[in-house]
Amino acid sequence: MKNPITEKDKWFFEESVPYDVSGTKIGIKIKKKLYSGKSSFQKIELYDTYAYGRILVLDGIVQTSEKDEFIYHEMLCQTPMFLHENPRRVLIIGGGDGGALEEVLKHKIEKVWVAEIDAKVIEVSRKYLPSISKRAFKNKKSEITIGDGKEYINKYKDFFDVIILDLSDPGGPAKDLMSLDFYKKTKRALRKNGIISIQSGSFTCQPGLVSTIFSRIRKVFPYTEIRRAVVPCYQAGEYSFTIGSTADLEKITLKDIKKKYKKLKLDLKYYSPDIHFASKVLPKYLKEMIEK
Template identity: 40%
Template sequence: MTELWNVWYSELHEGLSGFTVKIDRVVESLQSDFQRIDILETKDFGRLLVLYGSLMAADRDNNAYNEMITHVPLFTHPNPKRALIIGGGDCGALTEILKHPEVQECVMCEIDKMVVEVSKKYFPYLTTGADDPRAKLVFQDGKEYIVNGKDKFDVIMLDLSDPVGPAEELFQEPFYRNVYNRLNDDGILVAQSESPFFNQRSVKGIYANLKAVFPSVHMYTCFMPIYPSAYWSFAFCSKKYHPIKDFDRARWDRLKLKTRYYNADIHTAAFALPEFVKELFR
């Protein structure tokens, strides 16, 4: 019998090019107070988590994003006791952070509680960290949490949506200054910083704003097959430490963390940038 099901998910960059995958079935569609949430089933990538029409996570994305936004700063800071995630509702970053025994507390500030609930239901392997006694989940606007709080952290991860609409102010210099003030004197910030291939104007703006605040700012990248261009970047921003010179290889070797993407070689190699990316900062 001829297959009549012909449903596809596409995420396009400015309506011109992008990522497309055939959908086997729509598992569930929900509307939270903040956004539409879709769970889709595919053959190539397994289940997909789609928020407000943007693909966030997949069963077979090699967990590259979550591992790179967390392990790079945590294996650079010599004593990361307190960590903070702004965003990160699928709990993947939280779970990776809590693989580190040095971390005594990790706060995850996510505005949409339903994203966490849906992730627990459909992506339980991403959410194991939520049950760790060191995890503290706060359901609040991330900007308000940063601006109004006073306690400090060793490492902060900005696991944010794209810099459009209301989220755009979270990529501006005033917000980065507030984040700087929530870090300890030797603290590290890592922020997702978009695709250096598709989002070059945004990337230039993000790094100009970060360099106005932090004395040390370095881009590193990873292969993320479900994100635009499959080439994604992160900004490593530090008050004191260098991501390669201060990388604790011995701790990585000792802990023997189970990962799918991150390792010691990737940690250093990720900071090697192609010439077209270097040109963005000249």
């Protein structure tokens, strides 16, 4: 039982995650602390690490890393963008690191709106994580609003094709953005055949969170799907990505997705037409977990 404090190296140890089945901890060895500050909403830290490159940490919890952000952002964004027949207007709530924005801009959209509550997250991400957002914040199709997603959504009715919830864990400023009421408002803000995509927590350490979000989405949207993927810089195990839709998702075939993927000439690192379908096959123990 070697203890890290006796080593010369510096380690970042993650805080407990809300809804967590406690009793595990991840440590990430640090090259350098790049930034540490407090916004009106949360504690923001940036580290350069050996395993994951630069990481963004909010209230002690890893949000994204240079090395594996593509897994998270492609699963969260490409899935609804491919499920929707013709996504023109997209809303991202949260997503201050710009990674979701960059994924959405790979499609032939009209415009993408970002509603992020914490301007400091955008500022720090643009400065320290330019490889994640690339030039997405400067794109003329991007419109950034600093504000509470809960209030923001009230202004829209029958407007967006795709809404992406790229939120932190529900302990911080995102805590009201998983309520039944909020999901109903997102549905109202969607046009016909609209789709919502949500990062819905860890199957492994937050089973209660996953099943809560999934069951609420199922109450609000007639068609729901749940996918899984591993983002190594996050706490142990598999993460869930939930989709809610007003259009019948069952009709979409592998052939449809392949055709669209080819037409857009995308070259992604994680999401592919085959992954689109494989990632929604759940083992029995996870199926039972979300049905609870």
